[in-house]
Amino acid sequence: MSIQTRRERDAQKMKEDILAAAREISNQDGFASISIRKIAQKIEYTPSIIYHYFSNKEEILEQLLESGYLKLTTSLASSKRISDNPEDTLRIMTRTYIEEALKIPEEFAIVHSDSSPNVIKHTSFLFEGASEKRKAIHMIKKCIIDMNPQEELEGGKVELTAQSIAAATMGLTLKLIAEKNLEEAQKKKIIDYFSDEMVVRMAKYPGK
Amino acid sequence: MSIQTRRERDAQKMKEDILAAAREISNQDGFASISIRKIAQKIEYTPSIIYHYFSNKEEILEQLLESGYLKLTTSLASSKRISDNPEDTLRIMTRTYIEEALKIPEEFAIVHSDSSPNVIKHTSFLFEGASEKRKAIHMIKKCIIDMNPQEELEGGKVELTAQSIAAATMGLTLKLIAEKNLEEAQKKKIIDYFSDEMVVRMAKYPGK
Amino acid sequence: MSIQTRRERDAQKMKEDILAAAREISNQDGFASISIRKIAQKIEYTPSIIYHYFSNKEEILEQLLESGYLKLTTSLASSKRISDNPEDTLRIMTRTYIEEALKIPEEFAIVHSDSSPNVIKHTSFLFEGASEKRKAIHMIKKCIIDMNPQEELEGGKVELTAQSIAAATMGLTLKLIAEKNLEEAQKKKIIDYFSDEMVVRMAKYPGK
Amino acid sequence: MSIQTRRERDAQKMKEDILAAAREISNQDGFASISIRKIAQKIEYTPSIIYHYFSNKEEILEQLLESGYLKLTTSLASSKRISDNPEDTLRIMTRTYIEEALKIPEEFAIVHSDSSPNVIKHTSFLFEGASEKRKAIHMIKKCIIDMNPQEELEGGKVELTAQSIAAATMGLTLKLIAEKNLEEAQKKKIIDYFSDEMVVRMAKYPGK
DNA sequence: AATGAATGAGACTTCATTCAT
DNA sequence: AATGAATGAAGTCTCATTCAT
Numbered sequence: 001m002s003i004q005t006r007r008e009r010d011a012q013k014m015k016e017d018i019l020a021a022a023r024e025i026s027n028q029d030g031f032a033s034i035s036i037r038k039i040a041q042k043i044e045y046t047p048s049i050i051y052h053y054f055s056n057k058e059e060i061l062e063q064l065l066e067s068g069y070l071k072l073t074t075s076l077a078s079s080k081r082i083s084d085n086p087e088d089t090l091r092i093m094t095r096t097y098i099e100e101a102l103k104i105p106e107e108f109a110i111v112h113s114d115s116s117p118n119v120i121k122h123t124s125f126l127f128e129g130a131s132e133k134r135k136a137i138h139m140i141k142k143c144i145i146d147m148n149p150q151e152e153l154e155g156g157k158v159e160l161t162a163q164s165i166a167a168a169t170m171g172l173t174l175k176l177i178a179e180k181n182l183e184e185a186q187k188k189k190i191i192d193y194f195s196d197e198m199v200v201r202m203a204k205y206p207g208k
Numbered sequence: 209m210s211i212q213t214r215r216e217r218d219a220q221k222m223k224e225d226i227l228a229a230a231r232e233i234s235n236q237d238g239f240a241s242i243s244i245r246k247i248a249q250k251i252e253y254t255p256s257i258i259y260h261y262f263s264n265k266e267e268i269l270e271q272l273l274e275s276g277y278l279k280l281t282t283s284l285a286s287s288k289r290i291s292d293n294p295e296d297t298l299r300i301m302t303r304t305y306i307e308e309a310l311k312i313p314e315e316f317a318i319v320h321s322d323s324s325p326n327v328i329k330h331t332s333f334l335f336e337g338a339s340e341k342r343k344a345i346h347m348i349k350k351c352i353i354d355m356n357p358q359e360e361l362e363g364g365k366v367e368l369t370a371q372s373i374a375a376a377t378m379g380l381t382l383k384l385i386a387e388k389n390l391e392e393a394q395k396k397k398i399i400d401y402f403s404d405e406m407v408v409r410m411a412k413y414p415g416k
Numbered sequence: 417m418s419i420q421t422r423r424e425r426d427a428q429k430m431k432e433d434i435l436a437a438a439r440e441i442s443n444q445d446g447f448a449s450i451s452i453r454k455i456a457q458k459i460e461y462t463p464s465i466i467y468h469y470f471s472n473k474e475e476i477l478e479q480l481l482e483s484g485y486l487k488l489t490t491s492l493a494s495s496k497r498i499s500d501n502p503e504d505t506l507r508i509m510t511r512t513y514i515e516e517a518l519k520i521p522e523e524f525a526i527v528h529s530d531s532s533p534n535v536i537k538h539t540s541f542l543f544e545g546a547s548e549k550r551k552a553i554h555m556i557k558k559c560i561i562d563m564n565p566q567e568e569l570e571g572g573k574v575e576l577t578a579q580s581i582a583a584a585t586m587g588l589t590l591k592l593i594a595e596k597n598l599e600e601a602q603k604k605k606i607i608d609y610f611s612d613e614m615v616v617r618m619a620k621y622p623g624k
Numbered sequence: 625m626s627i628q629t630r631r632e633r634d635a636q637k638m639k640e641d642i643l644a645a646a647r648e649i650s651n652q653d654g655f656a657s658i659s660i661r662k663i664a665q666k667i668e669y670t671p672s673i674i675y676h677y678f679s680n681k682e683e684i685l686e687q688l689l690e691s692g693y694l695k696l697t698t699s700l701a702s703s704k705r706i707s708d709n710p711e712d713t714l715r716i717m718t719r720t721y722i723e724e725a726l727k728i729p730e731e732f733a734i735v736h737s738d739s740s741p742n743v744i745k746h747t748s749f750l751f752e753g754a755s756e757k758r759k760a761i762h763m764i765k766k767c768i769i770d771m772n773p774q775e776e777l778e779g780g781k782v783e784l785t786a787q788s789i790a791a792a793t794m795g796l797t798l799k800l801i802a803e804k805n806l807e808e809a810q811k812k813k814i815i816d817y818f819s820d821e822m823v824v825r826m827a828k829y830p831g832k
Numbered sequence: 833a834a835t836g837a838a839t840g841a842g843a844c845t846t847c848a849t850t851c852a853t
Numbered sequence: 854a855a856t857g858a859a860t861g862a863a864g865t866c867t868c869a870t871t872c873a874t
Contacts (some may be wrong), residue, residue: 010837011835011836011837014837020389035863035864035865036864036865036866037863037864037865045838045839045870046838046839046840046867047865048838048839048840048866048867048868049837049838051838051866051867052836052837052838053866056865056866057865057866066276080833083226086359096380104225109321112382112383112386113317113382113386114322114386115385115386115387115388120386120387120389120406122381123386124386124387124390125383126383126384126387126390126394126395126398127387127390127394128394130214136416138378155370156397157401160397160401161397161401161406163398164376164380164402164406166396167376167379167380167383167402168372168376168380169377169379170379170382170383171375171376171377171379171380171381171383172372172375172379173379173380174320174321174382175320175333175334175375175378175379176334177323178320178321178322178323178328178331178332179328179332179334179335180323180359181325181328182332182334182335183335183336186335186336187334188332189364189368190368190372193365193368193369193372194372194375198369198372198410199326199408199413201410202406202409202410207209215835218854219854222854243846243847243848244848245846245847245848251856252855253856254847254855254857255847255848255849256850256851256855256856257854257855257856259848259849259850260854262854264849265848265849266849344840395863409847421721424853426857427858428856430858449841450843451842451844452843452844453842453843453844454830458869461859461860462859462860462861463845464789464846464847464859464860464861465844465859465860467845467846468691468857468858468859471850472844472845473843473844473845475859495811503809504861506794525737528798528799528802529733529737529798529802530802530805531801531802531803535744536802536803537649538673539802539804540802541799541804542799542800542803542806542811542814543803543806543807543810544761544807544810551678557625573817576813576814576817576818577822579814580792580814580817580818583792583795583796583799583818584788584791584792584795584796585814586790586794586798586799587792587793587794587795587797587798587799588739588791588792588794588795589795590736590794590795590798591736591749591750591791591794591795592750593739593746594736594737594738594739594748595739595748595750596743597741597744598748598750598751599751599752602750602751602752603750605784606750606787606788607782608786609784609785610784610788610791614785614826616790617825617826617828618822618826620825621679634833635833638833659867659868659869660868660869660870661867661868661869669834669835670834670835670836671868671869671870672834672835672836672870672871672872673833673834673835675869675870675871676833680869680870681868681869715867824848833862835863835873835874836872836873836874837871837872837873837874838870838871838872838873839869839870839871839872840868840869840870840872841867841868841869842866842867842873843865843866843867843868844865844866845862845863845864845865846863846864847861847862847863847864848860848861848863849858849859849860849861850858850859850860851858851860852856852857852858852859853854853855853857853858853869
């Protein structure tokens with residue numbers, strides 16, 4: 001390994017250490033109380049050095065959120081191959097989404113509460129046409145279509161249904177994060193019920 | 209009116225002025241940037257005097273959130289009398305909830321993202337037994353029962369359903385708040401679809 | 417004295433203490449090295465309190481310059497009543513200007529080197545029409561006119577002459593400030609020669 | 625060319641690049657905001673390397689000022705050969721000085737405001753005997769002598785006159801730099817009047 | 833010759849809070 | 854009831870400089 005690659009790797013590691021420290025603080029005291037000083041203390045360096053790796057605090061926060069969001073979407077995307085049955089696919093997707101989100105609670109909460117243009121740009125899914133632009137909504141839409149073969153589906157309604165499902169899942173997830181002291185058993189019960197039954201009910205058009 | 213009651217009333221007014229100022233700041237610059245100084249500037253008093261009415265900043269924030277939550281639940285409670293039809297009741301409740309929440313977006317978002325014990329104490333509804341302790345969940349549960357007369361309902365499942373509906377509604381509301389630049393027409397379409405159709409579908413047990 | 421006036425006076429005193437401290441620092445280490453911290457240390461208060469009296473550092477610097485400039489112009493204005501002889505008036509004005517400036521060397525140097533609009537607004541005197549707008553130039557112009565009774569004076573030239581004299585005087589003053597280690601005797605010789613002879617020569621039109 | 629000389633030349637070039645970068649920064653954001661980092665960024669090297677060529681920041685600033693001053697005096701020196709007429713020589717020298725100075729406004733202003741020993745060492749000219757040690761003063765003195773052939777000139781007075789002229793010219797130049805938004809026409813008028821008429825009047829002893 | 837990591841000091845500023853009046 | 858003075862902690866950031874490589 002050349003000196004340069006080694007240096008780059010070290011720098012990369014430092015960056016990750018900084019982000020990790022920030023993440024920790026976020027999980028302990030809340031995202032809003034992340035500070036350069038606290039990060040520095042955690043990584044046992046002076047605050048100044050942080051500016052060697054990030055140009056300012058904002059960049060750190062951005063990357064933090066981005067990495068969180070990325071993790072979520074990638075793990076979600078990988079879940080689609082699991083089943084051929086649309087109902088099960090929807091179930092698994094929902095469950096995966098919730099479980100992955102619960103691994104990065106603070107970032108998830110922030111990402112989905114933040115309404116700054118920069119974040120919204122990535123996270124919005126209520127706009128008309130979201131089922132084309134947002135992979136997750138698209139995937140849900142496909143499940144819905146497959147689950148209602150005999151129906152004459154109006155495109156707009158299907159999208160609205162998919163969006164509702166996504167919003168509902170996100171809502172439950174946020175609530176699970178906020179109520180972090182909920183008993184494990186109850187937590188499991190809710191996740192099971194929601195992803196196994198509720199979500200399917202939402203996706204299935206009521207028989208006439 | 210005695211001098212004392214008058215004083216009390218004045219004090220009450222001052223408290224409300226302070227909270228109102230805080231609310232304004234929250235809506236303008238975000239909840240996190242509420243500061244004693246800014247409040248003082250807004251009410252045109254010195255920062256010190258605020259400590260006459262509140263023992264510290266936290267108390268102000270708490271009461272702010274509480275009042276926001278209160279407004280929401282009271283307006284919700286009043287909606288129940290509107291209809292005798294459980295389906296319509298659920299529809300109206302949902303719509304009312306969303307609309308009222310959109311009037312106090314910042315506080316709503318905060319209340320439902322905050323996971324500090326003090327807030328959670330009031331806002332949690334995923335715990336087992338919530339349909340007894342939480343008016344809103346209780347009301348939803350009643351609607352569900354009325355809407356599924358012929359079913360043999362397992363108590364636990366009904367509560368889980370009610371909780372899911374509540375979480376879903378909250379999720380959609382949060383998303384609507386975050387995506388504040390959504391077009392009005394689309395916003396309306398989503399609210400209509402969700403409260404008129406989606407929520408009913410969630411509440412109705414699928415025929416066997 | 418009412419409590420309020422007393423408070424105001426105290427506040428005024430504090431402001432002046434702060435400015436005095438700043439002035440001292442400026443004279444010791446240079447204007448550029450004035451810092452809130454150093455001021456605080458000098459007045460034996462915490463840095464924070466300074467923001468009680470000035471909204472930021474800039475305001476302090478501005479007032480510092482302004483006060484320096486003010487002192488100069490007022491002392492200059494008072495010199496005009498001394499003599500009825502225009503030649504002597506010019507001499508005295510010049511001398512007064514130099515001597516007063518040497519009492520506030522740093523501020524003088526700054527004020528007359530600074531080219532920021534805010535400062536220039538007050539200190540510029542090379543523009544056309546300056547003999548109407550600038551008291552000092554106006555006074556010099558009057559001396560020139562009185563000193564050249566038999567000449568047919570072209571207005572524009574008189575102003576240019578006045579401006580040249582002002583610039584020359586300022587230049588010498590600046591140089592005296594910069595060369596602060598100049599021997600007193602030599603310093604005196606130069607000031608004497610310049611204000612007694614040179615300036616008169618500049619003001620007198622050469623006989624044809 | 626030997627390797628060594630080549631190295632030296634490279635080193636020399638690097639030094640000049642550094643100084644050039646510093647000069648640019650000075651002209652853009654002001655002399656005071658020159659920083660090692662900014663220089664480094666401009667020459668596209670790391671800050672550290674600068675310490676290879678200069679032992680610290682101060683040395684850079686010093687050389688910067690010195691080089692500016694040098695440029696000025698050399699261009700001044702070259703003007704003397706233009707005319708045999710002492711009056712015209714003085715005129716041309718004055719004009720050249722002003723014009724050259726206006727090409728390096730920031731450095732000129734700094735050089736002539738700075739009172740640190742290192743700078744003063746080069747720029748002072750008010751001391752007794754300056755007409756021997758300072759080329760410019762010497763040249764002015766010679767012009768004065770040539771312009772007043774019939775006078776019995778007292779040596780001291782001639783030097784004082786030369787010094788006054790130099791200070792006056794410098795003063796006008798500084799003022800022209802500070803009032804950078806002065807209209808071009810007016811600027812020209814002043815420079816013309818000062819160098820064509822004023823300076824001659826200063827140099828010529830009044831007839832008895 | 834050149835780099836990148838690191839430091840420590842210091843810059844301005846905002847904040848919540850206390851206290852005497 | 855209300856003020857104004859004051860503090861101390863914390864915030865972000867910039868800087869000159871050193872050192873090992």
